[in-house]
Amino acid sequence: MLRFAAVGLDHGHIFDHVKGLLVAGAEFVGYCPESTAPGVIRAMEQSYPETPKISRERILGDPTIDLICISAVPADRAGLAVRAMKAGKDVMVDKPGITTFDQLAEVRKTVEETGRIFSICFTERHCVRSAVKAGKIVQEGAIGRVVQTIGTGPHKLQLASRPDWFFDPERFGGILVDIASHQIDQFLFYTGSTTANIVASSIGNFAMPEKPAFQDFGDLLLRSDTATGYVRVDWFTPEALGTWGDGRLTILGTEGYIELRKYIDISGRPGKDHLFLVNKTENRYIDCSGEDLTYFRAFVDDVHSRTETAMPQEHVFEVCRLSLEAQARAVRIGG
Structure with missing residues (x-):
């Protein structure tokens, strides 16, 4: 079973990630309570009271966690994603996952070097x-x-x-x-x-x-x-x-x-x-x-099979390039 955690809970879109992955059969093992949005943390506590709060460093360092969900302040999302991928984890990021051309280059380089999946959940x-x-x-x-x-x-x-x-x-x-x-x-x-x-x-x-x-x-x-x-x-x-x-x-x-x-x-x-x-x-x-x-079930399958059925990686990068x-x-x- 795919095990996932959440960091950067600064936007309510994180709940779309969590709910979708749970329906797809993944296990929600923890989240970092560090946030600029106290209301999001309170809602997370109420929605998932049994899910533990874990420090960001522990989440990134836990080899049993396969996937990191990120809904941080937009400018911080790419940096967290790079850290997670270098720690051997796939990432699902809220939009916009990238806010500068330098971030786009760094994320692309990290994907190529690590073989990890960088996916942006375009909720709309x-x-x-x-x-x-x-x-x-x-x-x-x-x-x-x-x-x-x-x-x-x-x-x-x-x-x-x-x-x-x-x-x-x-x-x-x-x-x-x-x-x-x-x-x-x-x-x-x-x-x-x-x-x-x-x-x-x-x-x-x-x-x-x-x-x-x-x-x-x-x-x-x-x-x-x-x-x-x-x-x-x-x-x-x-x-x-x-x-x-x-x-x-x-x-x-x-x-x-x-x-x-x-x-x-x-x-x-x-x-x-x-x-x-x-x-x-x-x-x-x-x-x-x-x-x-269908996105979340396909994404879980992609993590297991190392495929790109939920959304091609180049599609993600092209959306980022065009918006930038x-x-x-x-x-x-x-x-």
Whole structure:
């Protein structure tokens, strides 16, 4: 049985990792309580009261632990991953797993030298049932050849709960690195592209003059040799919305299209994971709430078999490269 532990519990996405791996049959053997987010630690204590708290050094030094899950401050994730891989462990990192080009080079070098797996859990695809279903529909050819994706990632600011590092682009990586990596991952996956170029990108601070370094808006245009993609991410979700963001994805094919309303169908159907499919023969709604999440089971198999079925390693690095390039080249707008 795969044994895993968690370090860097600075973001709630760590619970997606833990839950997914437990469902896949892995054993949660401990976590480091060192964190900038006391609420995450309290929630971990309540959710997994039998799981011991273990120092970071003991976790990294324990040869019986196969996998380390990391959801630290974004700028610290790559460094922890490198330490874990050099200690002989595979890693599952929250997005963004990498915030600088130097980190990307170091992680790539470490993967090559150690043979360890460096995986980023892109929750907006791997932990969203409608996104999993969309992948199956695309692979079945129901909408023909995919030629474009339009992905939006709006977020609710929830200002009172945010730590200081949240407002420092040196720590969170910038909005296109921090959030848009999700949509870049989806573009490559659904279009079947192995690489792409950033055509244009922009960032802005429209609503928080008291935090001048913060970025509350970003967008970018991608192009591969087979498709294009548009991405918009922001922190403008109104408080009245019944969830943290109305994330959507449109996948355009030569014979139809798919629209995902991932987390809410405003003034429509209750719940989440709504998928709409239109092609030459049907126009229908699909409730994806019962769809199986496949990433974690595939990842566990990859650890045992040293394969890349959950997500190719080069795909992870390409998503990181593109998000870093989009951030670095972004034109600042809005003052």
